[in-house]
Amino acid sequence: MKIVSYSIREDEMPALNAWKQEHPEVDVQIEQDLLTPQTAKKAQGADGVVVYQQAPYDRATLQALHDAGIKNMSLRNVGTDNIDMEAAKELGLKITNVRVYSPNAIAEHAAWLMGRLLRREPEYTDKIQKRDLRWAPEIGREMRMQTVGIIGTGHIGRVLIDILKGFGAKVICYDIFQNPELKAEGLYVDSLDDLYSQADIISLHVPSVKENIHMVNDTSIAKMKKGVIIINVSRGDLVDTDALIRGLDSGKVAGAGLDVYEDEVGIFNEDWNGRPFPDERLNNLLERKDVIVTPHTAFYTETAVENMVNISHNDNIKLINGQEPDNPVSLD
Ligand code: COI
Known part of the structure; x- marks a missing residue:
């Protein structure tokens, strides 16, 4: 054979x-x-x-x-x-x-992205590199004070729920296929709109099927809480990147943790050091202090x-x- x-x-x-x-x-x-x-x-x-x-x-x-x-x-x-x-x-x-x-590989990565954004790590890293060691104004938020909305409760979503419960966060979920145990715990909200209106952090764990493409867009962002943090470790095309950038620029979205990007093919897992960077929009995301981009490495353990x-x-x-x-x- x-x-x-x-x-x-x-x-x-x-x-x-x-x-x-x-x-x-x-x-x-x-x-x-x-x-x-x-x-x-x-x-x-x-x-x-x-x-x-x-x-x-x-x-x-x-x-x-x-x-x-x-x-x-x-x-x-x-x-x-x-x-x-x-x-x-x-x-x-x-x-x-x-x-x-390994659902844990991806769920842990999502949790790290949330934690790093809540504690304003990109801004501190930038300041520390410049030897500015002052505290203010980058005051953090505690995980236990957040309501985290998990969209998609398959293997990865479920591991993430357990991790977040360990931190004391309030978890709410949405999925068209409801897991009986999570349902019994009362974790599901009735609609995506309910999740958008309640969640301080939203984490996407659904596949890239046509119903889900650009589910994070201007309309859904408008329904989210001011200061929401959006995490995408699933597929880049779940997020309308232009709408996300508008949301970040307006202050409606406080941060984004992105392990995937809609035009990542041919860009991620390549060394661009010393070469012209091919994607302006991605460059915008990479340079921002309210965004953490990782190049599709959540799985990589x-x-x-x-x-x-x-x-x-x-x-x-x-x-x-x-x-x-x-x-x-x-x-x-
Ligand atoms: C997948 O398993 O489909 C992933 O997204 C991870 C891949 C980059 C190996």
Whole structure:
């Protein structure tokens, strides 16, 4: 059995080497390239591919995989918003993702972003670098005094709720799929509008499906409390960046913690040091003292990376053997 694993990073190698040792029956061809119509040819003769990238798996790429005889594709990540599902279905591709690799990695990151913004860390860091060691005027806010609105109560949202409860925050939630335990605790509000009007901090944990795109926009920001902090560690296109900047400029939004950005593909996970920075709007966010941007690193922990490698390769074997995978992706 042969699997071609695309865009393997150095930091994934320890987990992949360990996995290979446990699966001597599998010939794993390691590629550093992304999967593209050109590199798809490298999979000729293999039984499956394991991939991770943010660049689109468009029709041309999937067609090239199909032409190379590949029917089984396993993502090492959770998001499937970059896949042309119609093409995948037409080409008879079977796909898996990694639904849960470490909810804690992402929930903790969201909590750190909240804490850093509440204690005005970017402003203090700037002052401290200039050796201005005065306290005022950057007075902080305590987590236990905040009402935190969690939109989306899947695995990540639920871990975040537990973390925030530990700090003593009041948590309210909204989800179209209500978790029975959270419901029994009375954590759900009836509508997004209710959440917007009550929350001091709003944290997004929903997928990038069409109903959610730009859910943070001028209209929703107008419904939020003055001084709200917005956290997005999910998908960049959940937030209308121009509306967010308007909200920050007007003072309605006190801060934003962004691990994702709507135009991040091709910009994040690149070194721009000494090169012209390609995105003015992102530059605005990076320079602000009321915004913390991290380049889609919420997932990036030793635990998560190991799980992503193991779960994706295990599921690729299951697809190849015609077994039911643990994380099938519905193409409908
Ligand atoms: C995902 O799993 O879809 C993510 O967003 C993390 C990715 C950058 C590996």
